[in-house]
Every structure is written in C-alpha cells, then in structure tokens.
Amino acid sequence: xxxxxxxxxxxxxxxxxxxxxVKSKIAVSALAAVAALALSIPMFAHHGGxxxxxxxxxxxxxxxxxxxxxxxxxxxxxxETKDDKGVVQKWWAEGTTPNLLYRYGWNKDVLKPGTQxxxxxxxxxxxxxxxxxxxxIVLATGxxxxxxx
Amino acid sequence: xxxxxxxxxxxxxxxxxxxxxxxxxxxxxxxxxLSGTWMGLRFGGNIILDGQQGGPGQKPAAPAGxxxxxxxxxxxxxxxxxxxxxxxxxxxxxxxxxxxxxPLGMPRDMYEPVPLEILQSPDQVVILLENDHINRHIFxxxxxxxxxxxxxxxxxxxxxxxxxxLVVDTVALHGETFLxxxxxxxxxxxxxxxxxxxxxxxxLDDTVTVDDPGAYTKQFSIQKTYQLKxxxxxxxxxxxxxxxxxxxxxxxxxxxxxxxxx
Numbered sequence: 368x369x370x371x372x373x374x375x376x377x378x379x380x381x382x383x384x385x386x387x388x389v390k391s392k393i394a395v396s397a398l399a400a401v402a403a404l405a406l407s408i409p410m411f412a413h414h415g416g417x418x419x420x421x422x423x424x425x426x427x428x429x430x431x432x433x434x435x436x437x438x439x440x441x442x443x444x445x446x447e448t449k450d451d452k453g454v455v456q457k458w459w460a461e462g463t464t465p466n467l468l469y470r471y472g473w474n475k476d477v478l479k480p481g482t483q484x485x486x487x488x489x490x491x492x493x494x495x496x497x498x499x500x501x502x503x504i505v506l507a508t509g510x511x512x513x514x515x516x
Numbered sequence: 517x518x519x520x521x522x523x524x525x526x527x528x529x530x531x532x533x534x535x536x537x538x539x540x541x542x543x544x545x546x547x548x549x550l551s552g553t554w555m556g557l558r559f560g561g562n563i564i565l566d567g568q569q570g571g572p573g574q575k576p577a578a579p580a581g582x583x584x585x586x587x588x589x590x591x592x593x594x595x596x597x598x599x600x601x602x603x604x605x606x607x608x609x610x611x612x613x614x615x616x617x618x619p620l621g622m623p624r625d626m627y628e629p630v631p632l633e634i635l636q637s638p639d640q641v642v643i644l645l646e647n648d649h650i651n652r653h654i655f656x657x658x659x660x661x662x663x664x665x666x667x668x669x670x671x672x673x674x675x676x677x678x679x680x681x682l683v684v685d686t687v688a689l690h691g692e693t694f695l696x697x698x699x700x701x702x703x704x705x706x707x708x709x710x711x712x713x714x715x716x717x718x719x720l721d722d723t724v725t726v727d728d729p730g731a732y733t734k735q736f737s738i739q740k741t742y743q744l745k746x747x748x749x750x751x752x753x754x755x756x757x758x759x760x761x762x763x764x765x766x767x768x769x770x771x772x773x774x775x776x777x778x
Contacts, residue, residue: 418606439753439754439755463629464629464630464753466630466646466751466753467629467630469751470745470748
C-alpha cells in the first residue's frame with residue numbers, strides 16, 4: 368500500500384476513537400438526514416472557509432470513496448456511508464491544497480473510488496449539510512493520511 | 517430523527533501529530549542566512565496592536581478570513597470599505613482580487629498556506645512565493661526607493677541588515693489588494709516596514725508594520741512564524757486552475773501530482 372510507511376500508532380495516538388472499539392457505523396444527525404437527500408452540494412471554486420464550524424470536529428465512521436479530486440485550490444473527497452437499514456448518506460470534505468498534501472505523501476491515487484474508509488473527521492458545514500473541512504482521515508486498513516494544518 | 521445509525525460527534529479540539537509546533541533548534545546557523553524553503557505555521561498572520569499581541573493563543577489567530585482578528589484602527593474611509601465588504605457575505609470572493617488570480621499584494625501574499633523559498637545573493641534577497649509564482653525582490657544595494665515609481669501589485673522593496681534582522685521597506689503598492697484575508701483595505705500610501713529574522717535554525721520570524729495614514733489611524737503590525745522545511749522547494753501553483761473545471765484538462769490524468777520540486 369502506497370502509504371504503508373506512515374506511522375499508524377503514533378498518528379492515531381491522540382484520536383479518541385480507538386481502533387478496536389470502532390466498527391463501521393454511520394454518523395447521522397437529524398439535519399444530515401434531511402440534507403443527505405440533496406445530491407448536489409453547493410461548492411464554491413474558492414471561498415474563505417468561513418462556512419465551516421471551526422470549533423467542533425465531526426467524525427463520520429466508515430464509508431467508501433466515490434470520487435476524489437486532487438487539484439487546486441482544495442482537494443475534494445466524496446464518499447458514501449450506509450447505515451444498518453441500508454440508507455445511503457453522501458458526504459463531501461474539502462481539504463487544503465494538493466501542493467501541501469503532496470509533500471506529506473498524498474497523490475491522486477490515495478483515495479481512489481472504492482477505497483474503504485474507517486473514519487473521516489472535520490469541521491462540519493455550519494448549515495448542517497453533509498460536508499466538512501477535512502481534519503483527519505483514516506483508511507479501513509488503519510492507515511492515517513496526514514492532514515497538515 | 518436518527519435513521520438507525522449512531523450519531524457520533526466529537527466535541528472539542530483534536531490535536532494531531534501534524535500540528536507543527538516548533539521546537540527551538542540548537543543547531544548552529546548563520547543568522548544572516550535566510551535561504552531555504554519556509555512554511556507558515558498556520559494560515560494568516562498574528563495582529564499586534566499597541567505592542568499587545570492580538571493573536572497567538574487566541575482563536576482565530578489572525579485575519580485569515582472575514583470576521584477574524586481584532587478590530588483594527590481604521591479611518592472612516594477604511595471602515596466604510598471594510599464594512600461594505602463584510603456585508604457581501606458569501607459574495608465577498610467576487611470582490612477579492614484573488615478571484616481574478618491577481619497577486620494578493622503585501623503583506624497578504626506572505627500569509628498563504630503554501631511555502632515560500634528564499635534565495636540570497638549579495639545584492640538581493642529574493643522571496644519566491646508558491647502562491648501563483650509571485651516573487652519579491654528585496655534590493656540590498658539601494659538605500660532609497662527610485663523616484664516616480666509606478667504602483668504595482670507587490671510594491672518595491674529595499675532592505676538592509678540591522679544586526680541579525682533584515683529590515684525591509686516596501687512602497688509603491690497600489691490599492692487594489694487587501695492587507696489580509698479578512699478584507700482589510702489599504703491605500704496607495706501603504707508603507708510597510710518589515711523585519712525578517714531567523715530566530716533559530718528552523719524558525720523564521722516576519723513582522724510587518726503597517727503604515728498607511730489613509731486607511732489606519734495608528735500603525736500596527738502583523739507577525740508570522742515560519743518553519744524551515746528541508747528538502748522542499750516551491751512548486752508550481754497556477755491560480756487560474758482554481759476557477760475552472762475546464763482547466764483540469766491541463767493535468768495529464770486530471771489531477772495535480774506535483775512537479776517534482778516537492
């Protein structure tokens with residue numbers, strides 16, 4: 368795996384989500400349940416980032432990558448989760464510039480469609496949509512992709 | 517109404533190993549050698565008003581974006597322009613020179629979340645900004661700015677050493693840019709006194725004092741700390757990519773995978 372060299376335990380050390388305790392669950396909120404019906408999430412080519420709640424971190428468990436854009440100005444990750452009843456939730460996360468992520472080991476292939484996720488954490492969109500500013504991402508293999516601030 | 521799943525919200529701030537907290541290096545270094553590739557510790561700069569730091573440790577640190585940072589001592593003109601900009605809400609970006617991929621001006625272009633690379637020669641210090649290939653020339657062989665300078669996006673900079681600090685004077689900035697990501701305006705009278713110091717082997721401090729009587733009733737400073745990134749060089753970053761999905765065709769696989777500069 369291209370990211371096998373990353374130090375999993377060190378990077379996961381500060382996460383409050385121990386790997387052993389976590390199964391693939393879906394994080395759902397009342398607002399997200401409604402917003403999930405929207406297939407298209409409004410995206411701005413570039414914006415100040417003020418639409419994310421920078422006080423709290425939301426974590427979504429599990430999921431599969433459906434689309435990954437590794438381009439400037441922000442990378443974009445699209446993924447889907449499915450709850451116990453089979454209801455699909457679509458999520459979107461925006462990250463920083465690929466220029467920076469590339470230096471931390473990312474490339475266009477790290478999140479190919481179909482990649483299984485363990486968790487994605489970020490600053491949720493203030494309007495409650497299923498979107499966030501990426502802060503942390505862990506693959507189902509347990510490997511964490513570094514997210515520099 | 518929860519659809520059979522578990523709502524899992526993590527409250528509070530998670531700290532990651534990537535927080536980039538600097539630790540003072542004890543490695544020997546040449547205090548007048550600023551060369552290398554440097555990365556800001558976080559987006560934006562820290563406002564310093566009346567000698568009191570308005571930023572570090574407080575959240576948000578500084579005007580990386582609208583609504584952030586302490587209120588600045590603006591003139592009536594500047595306050596009106598600032599307020600009008602804030603009122604635009606999400607449409608602010610349409611008024612931002614960045615929207616048309618113009619240079620961000622000074623000091624804002626020093627605060628982007630991409631690295632800068634410093635090259636030095638006896639006559640000048642050149643700062644390469646990864647943000648859209650902008651470069652700054654700080655001329656060391658001039659004691660005065662040329663007369664009748666035309667205003668430009670990045671201005672004209674001259675510098676001299678005072679002990680271990682490079683003191684840079686910048687003028688001739690036209691008023692089309694903002695000082696920062698929050699939208700604080702400036703006039704063509706903007707005059708920046710910048711002090712760049714290599715604090716230790718891995719740390720660069722850049723403090724810019726803003727002198728613009730047309731926009732600000734008092735001088736204030738913006739400070740930023742950069743960390744040395746050995747092995748890094750500035751990479752290609754083309755702002756125009758940001759604005760059109762069509763432009764992604766210029767990347768072989770529709771993605772940017774670095775230009776080898778790392």
